[in-house]
Amino acid sequence: MKNHKYSEMVLGDRNNYLTLWITGLLVLLIIFTALSAQSADIGIDSYSDNYNNGWADNLLVWSHTVNPNADRMLVVAVTNKDFQPGFRPLVSVTYAGAPLTKAVERHGYNLSVEIWYMLEGYLPSAGTHSVVVESTGPVASFSGWSMSLYNVAQQAPEASVVSTGSWCSVLTTNITTQTNGAWVIDNFAIESPDSTVSAITSKGNSQFYEVKAPPLTGSPSGHTVGASMKIANTAGMTGMGWSLPGCSQMVYTAIALAPAGVSSTYHNVSANVGTGNGSVSPPTQSVASGDTASINITPDPDWSIASIVDNGTTVPVANPYIISNVQHDHNIVVNFTAPNTHVVTAAVGGGNGT
Secondary structure (H helix, E strand, O other), X not given: OHHHHHXXXXXXXXXXXXXXXXXXXXXXXXXXXXXXXXXXXXXXXXEEEEEEEEEEOOEEEEEEEXXXXXXXXXXXXXXXXXXXXXXOOEEEEEXXXXXXXXXXXXXXXXXXXXXXXXXXXXXXXXXXEEEEEEEOOOEEEEEEEEEEEEOEOOOOOOEEEEEEEOOOXXXXXXXXXXXXXXXXXXXXXXXXXXXXXXXXXXXXXXXXXXXXXXXXXXXXXXXXXXXXXXXXXXXEEEEEEXXXXXXXXXXXXXEEEOEOOOOOOEEEEEEEEOOOOEEEEOOEEEEEOOOOEXXXXXXXXXXEEEEEEXXXXXXXXXXXXXXXXXXXXXXXXXXXXXXXXXXXXXXXXXXXXX
C-alpha cells in the first residue's frame, strides 16, 4: 500500500512537473513570438567614441566594430570647437575608407555639430575599422561618437531639426517623424564653465553620451557635448529635452530614422542665382518629407544678398536659408545686389597743373 501510494504520489508529481514544463514552454513560445513580432524594430549593433582636447590637428580617428546584421546604418556625430569666432566645417567622414553622407549640421559662434550616416550597401560585412573625421583646419577640441544600428530603412533620415541659442538653461525641441517606431537621435554642444547636462526624463529621451572639455589656455570657458536617443512609437511630432545649466552658447542637431520596411516621400529642393554675382550650395537636394533643407549663400566680394524668392514668394533674407518640415518641392532664387559705387571728379581750380 505504501508503495502504491508512493507510486501515485510520484506519478502525480511527475504530472505536475510535466504540466509546469509544458506551461513554461508555452510561456517561452509566447515570449519568443512576441520578440519575433518586434524583430523589425531598430536595434543597436555597436557603439564607440573618441575625444581630443587641446589644439588637435584637423583629424579625429577611432575604431568601430560592425557585426553581420541586416539593414544596418552607421551614424557618426562630430563636434568641434575653435578658439576664434567662426567654425570649421568637416571636409569628410569615412569608415573603412568609404565616405559617409552628411545628414545635418549646425554652426554657432565657435562651436560646430554635424551628424553623418552610411547605409548597409557601403558597410563592411563585419569587423573593426577606422572612423576618420577631417575638418577644414586645426581645431581647439574634437569629439565624436559612432553607432551602428540594424533594421533601419535604407534611406536618408526621414526628418531632422537644428537649433542654436544663447544663455539657455533648458533646451526643448520638436521633431516630426513619418513612421511608427522611428528612432530619434540628437547631438549638441554648449559653451559653459563647468556644466553637467542631463536629458529631461519627461520628454522620454535617454542620454548615452557626454564629454566635458575643460577650458584651454586663452579660452574663457570649456564646453560640454551630449547625445541621447528616443523611440517614437507613433508617427508625428515628438519632443526632446535637455537641462543645460550654465549654458552661454548652444548648437543642436537631431535626426529621425525609420525602421526597415518603410519608406519616405522625397521632395526636390533646387537653388539658383537670379541676378548679381554670388553662388548657392547645394544647387539641388532631395529631402524627405518633414526633413529640413539648408541652402548656403555666398555673395562675391563687395556684393550682398538682395532677396530670396521661394516658389515665387519673397521671403526674409537669411544665410543659410533654411526650410523646416519640407512637404513639397521648392524652387529657390537668390538675387544679389551690386556694391555701391561713387564717382569722384577732380578738377584744377587755378594755376598750372593737371
